[in-house]
Amino acid sequence: MTEEWRSLKLEGPDETGVVRLLLNRPARSNALDSHLFEELPLAIAQLDASSSVRVIILAGSGKNFCSGIDLSTLARFDEEGSTSKSTRNDRHDGARTSLLNLHRVKRLQAAFTSLEDCRKPVIAAIHGACIGGGVDLITACDLRYCSSDSFFSVKEVDLAIVADLGTLQRLPLLVGHGHAMDLALTGRRLNASEAKAIGLVNDVFQSKDVMVEQVNALARNIAAKSPLAVIGTKRVLVKSRDLSVMDGLDYVATWNSGMLVSNDLKEAIQAQMEKRQPTFSKL
Structure with missing residues (x-):
């Protein structure tokens, strides 16, 4: 850049x-x-x-x-x-x-x-x-x-x-x-x-x-939030504008099927339990 x-x-x-x-x-x-x-x-x-x-x-x-x-x-x-x-x-x-x-x-x-x-x-x-x-x-x-x-x-x-x-x-x-x-x-x-x-x-x-x-x-x-969660949230919101509610739900379910195994999720849960700010890796 x-x-x-x-x-x-x-x-x-x-x-x-x-x-x-x-x-x-x-x-x-x-x-x-x-x-x-x-x-x-x-x-x-x-x-x-x-x-x-x-x-x-x-x-x-x-x-x-x-x-x-x-x-x-x-x-x-x-x-x-x-x-x-x-x-x-x-x-x-x-x-x-x-x-x-x-x-x-x-x-x-x-x-x-x-x-x-x-x-x-x-x-x-x-x-x-x-x-x-x-x-x-x-x-x-x-x-x-x-x-x-x-x-x-x-x-x-x-x-x-x-x-x-x-x-x-x-x-x-x-x-x-x-x-x-x-x-x-x-x-x-x-x-x-x-x-x-x-x-x-x-x-x-x-x-x-x-x-x-x-x-x-x-x-x-x-x-400061999980880049995976931020990217996914934007993508699902933009995509859902052109989808029915049910198709939008299918889309986010498919998206999260890959994201629910991320290290970011583990870090977010651990940080909540330890009452600290989470630290997420770069993409």
């Missing part, structure tokens, strides 16, 4: 296994550019594979968490379409252009889905603006916390596009269909207190500094 990223910055992991992954274009309020979409899945894959990492905090550098997708990235869709080899000789072939756009959108979607697919918990720590693609990003995280100055907007409708990187699929699971429809159709600004009230964020803190402190404490608390 020593790569030099152009759109990201890595801090840690610390001695507890907590790492901070920062969106790092502060001069542009961390607008999401092509480098971000290339680098995010690579960074997440490395953190997921590292035995030293147990929890990931996703945050933003500078005054805002994320101002949404960089408009130059959107503009490049049309530019690339008009100059690519596949369309130079078929400039007016809508089918070829559509197929090319489909491939591009799926690639961008995969970058954000890497957060959900990551075995380790990903906590979004939000301050300031979280707009458009920023909302797509945080809804793919496992937990979301923000400072009181935060605001949110599903802004895509104001750019004459349909939000296509996960908001329309994941946001209703967090806030319900009605709230999601309201936010997506109006593009209105949602403040921090309302975001908590409807379930978009888990909690709101009075300042960025307090939020950072509290989210770090939460991450360390999770990191």
Whole structure:
């Protein structure tokens, strides 16, 4: 994990296994550019594979968490379409252009889905603006916390596009269909207190500094638990969203059939009996 990223910055992991992954274009309020979409899945894959990492905090550098997708990235869709080899000789072939756009959108979607697919918990720590693609990003995280100055907007409708990187699929699971429809159709600004009230964020803190402190404490608390249990809990919860209750029960039974023989379980029971904190091995 020593790569030099152009759109990201890595801090840690610390001695507890907590790492901070920062969106790092502060001069542009961390607008999401092509480098971000290339680098995010690579960074997440490395953190997921590292035995030293147990929890990931996703945050933003500078005054805002994320101002949404960089408009130059959107503009490049049309530019690339008009100059690519596949369309130079078929400039007016809508089918070829559509197929090319489909491939591009799926690639961008995969970058954000890497957060959900990551075995380790990903906590979004939000301050300031979280707009458009920023909302797509945080809804793919496992937990979301923000400072009181935060605001949110599903802004895509104001750019004459349909939000296509996960908001329309994941946001209703967090806030319900009605709230999601309201936010997506109006593009209105949602403040921090309302975001908590409807379930978009888990909690709101009075300042960025307090939020950072509290989210770090939460991450360390999770990191101190059995990594096998943490990974399994995330996996079962994510998987169960698409399963019936009975199928979900079958899934967790299958999962635990392998985990009930772990050394972590023995250590947890022994620590309880000895009234001490358990110590769990790295993955």
